[in-house]
Amino acid sequence: MECIRLIDTLDLLGHAGVCVGTENSQLLQNSLIILQNENHFRKCYYWGRINGIQNDYHVAYGYEKECLSGRIYFYSTNCLDWLLMPKVTKCGRFLTPLAVTRFEGDPSIITNVYKANPPFPPNEDSKRHYDGPIPKELKEEDRLASLVDLINEDAFVVPRGAWFKAPNGEVIENPGFEGITLTEAQHLKSFLHGRLPQQKWNTNLLTRSDYNYAVDFLDTIDTDVPEGCWDLQFLLGCRMVTLHSLYWPGMTFYHKLNSPHYGSMYIGYGKKNLDVPFMV
Amino acid sequence: MAFNYNIEEVPPADLPCVEHDIKRAKKFLQKHSPESGDSLYDHLTDVLNKILAERPKNAVDIFEQYSRQLKEERFRSRKDHLRDLYVPPAQYEDAKKLIELFRQPVQTSENGEDDPAGDDEEDETKRRKPNMLDLLYYFEQTGVGLPRAEMVILNLSIRKLMADNPIENVRFWGKILGRPKNYWVVEADLQEEEINRRIEATEAAEQTMREIDVSETVNENQDDAEKEAANAVLATDMESNDPAVEEKHLVLNFPPLPEGHWKPPPEIPSERIGTGVNKKTYFVSTSPGLDDWVELPTVTAQQIIAARLMVRCFTGNLETPIYTFPAFPGTEKNYLRAQIARITAATSISPIGWYNFGGDEEEEIGEEEEGLGGNISENPHYDPLPLKDLIDPSMSNWCHHRQHILKQGRTTWWNPNAPEEDEEEFAEEEDNEDDEGAPEAQQKEVGPPLLTPLSEDASVDAIPAWTVRQSSLVQPDFAVAIVRSNLWPGAFAFATGKRFANLYIGWGHKFTVYNYTPPSMPLVQDQYKIGPEVMEVQDPTFEMEEEWRIAHLPAPELPLMGEEEELLGEASPDEDEEDEDED
Structure with missing residues (x-):
């Protein structure tokens, strides 16, 4: 969620039962703008919160230009001092x-x-796994x-067309993105995984007639297994759509239809729900 | 006059000339594409025109976008030959329903004017309408989202619900997320007359059921008798048809059919409406204002027990059948009600001192063990706890104000060995009988008494059951204490000064460290008693058969050898075989 829009979380993400309080949103907004300035980011986002026992972790990220692989993550326990997140090992x-x-x-x-x-059982050869x-x-x-x-890989979603692959291979935000329409939003095909694509480059192109490689270079979420692991809801009389991942309860994505506003936020305990196959 | 210096004149082709090149290039650009009918020249003019008109930032970066947009726009046919049809906006249907909510208060206020004259103060507090916007104010500070727009609508629709139903002490319980629809849940007490009326109704229904049962069993007995008679007749018929053959050969000596000795354990009776887990009534709606509130049925002990063994995502449709193992008795509405009962029992917490055991009923509590069934009431002299105490991580300043649900799925223990007796009587008897120690007498389950501090709660795998936070570190004098349940992710409670509330917004599942494992299937039961008749024995090898044959070979009867070899294949060499050979 973009840091300057945090004040609206109540009306946007409140439908999923989470929000950032007014005081906290102001605190985060200002501290993230300072963070953005220090790191020369073009945009700075609040990623979410992971609840802990003593303290909660707040996670933020920003990027200069490349919005997929150029993200730099920070975390903080008090929303004031942001620490650089280590590389994933x-x-x-x-x-x-x-x-x-x-x-x-x-x-x-x-x-x-x-x-x-x-x-795995202790008598098994560990080389097979690691x-x-x-x-x-x-x-x-x-x-x-x-x-x-892990959460980004499974549950970070962008609407189709919001990101754009420039001819030089950089993934940038599409400035001309005008939102997806109500009919498009009814298909999970219109939402893409915000991660490096794992399927072959032409998988998505072959499944739709209006393909455009500049836009369809990411994996769509409709191929995730089991079918029904995404919860798509229309709110406010079909003016807004929210997506919940059942695998990561707490991850909420929202998109105001026909407008460039979209975002997602994770507020939860950081535990993957492996019971999904029993639930749907 | 061989040379003309007029530059307009077309020079020979081999000489370079700017004008000529431009003309050629323009001609090329103006060539119409046979597919779309456009020319690049016109297209570029349009694109540049559009860019100049709109003047976007970094026009060169989004040039392709503009070009594509323009082509798409051009493609649309502007001429619509259909009659102009007005399409109402998507929200129109919703708006029509919601506007009714705003019309309604005028009528109720008129009625309301008459009411207060006759009503007592107590009744007013009971009929108090929950103010969601107030709740929103506190929960918003602590990061629990209740969207403003929905709260207003919810407020209005709860008013409507209260006007239509005989309920009091209404409280917004929370929201259960589902796929694809969510449930909004409102908790309420039924009015006393309504409870009595329902109890009578259920009793009457049970009475009739019993009568039907009795008559059915009588019928069944009659049926059985008739069937037996018919069978006997049939049997005699069969015998009379060809008695000679049947009597001789087909007198089959079956072992008697195995009889079942298993009796289902006595069904644990569910609690009466108005007591225990059924103390409150719950109303759910998938979208307040648009859908009606539906009252959930009362929950039975079996449903609570079964709900503990399953995870299931809610669908937003109350009639969804639930297929699980072990089987769940009921549909989604029963499951929802069971989950609500479990969540309420586990996560209803209040600051210590808010509730106390009602002053008048103290004597009764003395009788009832540890105040298990005790009535609690709001303490009018509640002294607000300071924030420092409320956010103490030991949680000793918060307590449960709902009864714990026992393993039986009830809040009060029911003894399966003395089903006929009244519970309280039995409790006394049990004390006397303790010394005798009947071997089958089950241990009485006892839950923690009411108003136990949360510090007594068990922690699951080193995860404390509750987490406390304060809403603001900078303004501690206005801050709100928020308690989050770790066992039921999504259950919250806040307290500040003389305000506190509980709320649940989540998926309705309990937290488990090692994820859900479906209960294993019961062991396959034996069909017959295991004995030598049904045991499998290894077949003898050819050598063994040969040995046996040679050992048993009657010297003179050589010609019979072929037949014998086959018969030697029998698993257990019995002496009877010799007899069978002859058959």
Whole structure:
């Protein structure tokens, strides 16, 4: 969610039961504008909040130009001092899904996540799952970074046409984006994963007649399994659409139809809901 | 006169000339495309015209966009030969319904003028209408979203609900997110006359059911008798048809059919309306103002037990059938009601001192054990706790004000061994009988008493059950204390000064550390008693057969060998085989 629009969260994301309070929104807005200035970002976004036991983590990101791979993430526990998020490591990606405990709220804490939830039986060859010696301890800072990455991969959504692949390969925001229409919004095909595409480049082009490679270079969310893992709702008399990911409860995307306003925010405990196949 | 210096004249083709090149280029650009009928020249003129008219920033970056837009616009046919038809806006249908809510207050206020004269003060507090905007003000500070527009509509529609139904103590319970529709839930007490009326109705219904049951069993008995008679007749017929053959060969000696000794455990009775988990009544609506409020049915103990064993996403349709293992008795509305009961019991919390055991009823509480069934009432002398106490992470200044649901799915324990007796009587008896210690007597389940501080709550796998935050660090004198439940993500409570409220906005699922595992299937039951008749025995190998044959070979009867070899294949070499051979 763009930091200058945080004051509107109540009416936009309130339908999902989350918002940023007035005082907090002003605090975040101002501290993020300062962050934006320090890092020479073109735009600065509030990504969301991960609830911890002692403290909550607030996550923000910004980019200079490239809005997909050029994002730089920051986190903070008091919304005032923003710390640079470490790079996602392989070890972090391996161990984060295993961590079952809540975030403590102290980025320097190191926990043995392997012991509480070993991913495979001890007599099995570990080489099959992870080459190299199996790491067992995870720093909370790394866990946060990997978690944000995991959530982005699964549940970060942009409406079709909002991002634009420039001829030089850069992904930039489409300044001429005018929003998607009501009929388009009824299909999940109109929403794209905001991640580096995992499918072949022509998969999306072949499934639609009005293809345009500059716009359809990302994966659509309608191919996610199981069918029904996205909750699409129309609100305010079909003037707004919200998308919830059942895999990451707390991730909410909104888009005001026929307008360039869209955004998403995660407020939750940072736990993936693996029960989805039982639910739908 | 070989040379003319007039520059207008076309020079020979081999000489370079600017004019000529321009003309040629223009001609090329003006060539119409056979597919679209446009020419690039016209198109560029239009694009440049549009860009100049609109003057966008960084025009060169979005040039392609403009070009495409223009082509799309050109493609649309401007001539519509259909008759001009007005299409109403998408929100028109909704607006028509919502405007009714705004018309209604005029009538109620007229009625309202007559009411206060006759009503007591107590009644007024009971009939107090919840003010959602006030709630919104507090929850908004703490980061719980209740959109302004929806709250106004919700307020109006709750007023309508109260006018139409005999309910009091109305409270906005929360919202359950679903796919594709959400539920808004309102909690209320039924008025006493209504409760009595319903209890009578259910009792009458049960009475009739019982009568029907009795008559049915009588019928069944009659049916059985008739069937037996018919069977007997049939059997005699069969026998009489060809008695000679049947009597001789087909007197089959079946073992008796196995009898079932399993009896279903006695069904745990659900609690009466107005008590325990059914103390409150819940109304749900998928979109207040547009859809009607639907009253949820009362919850039974079985539903609560089954709901604990499943996860299911709500669909927003109350009649959705639920297919799970173990089977859930009912449809989505029963599941929703069970989840609401569980959430309410677990997450209804208030600052300590807000409620106390009602002054008049203290004697009764003494009788009832640990105030389990005790009535609590609002403490009129509540002294607001300071914020520092409210956000104490030990949570000792908050307490539960709803009864805990036992494993049985009830708030009060029901003894399956003494189903006929009254509960309270039995409790006394049990104390006496304790010494005898009947082996089958089950341990009485006891939940924590009412108004237990949250500090007593168990933590699940090192995750504390509650988290507290204050809404503002900079202005602690105005800040609101917010409590989030970690067991039921989405359950919130706030308190500040003389205000507190509970709210749930979430998916209606309990937090589990290791995710959901469906209960395993029960063991397959034995059809027969395991004995030598039904056991499988390894087939003997050819060598073994040969050995056996040679050992048992009667020396003189060589010609029978072929037949014997086949028969030797029998699993267990019995002596009877010899007899069978002869058959």
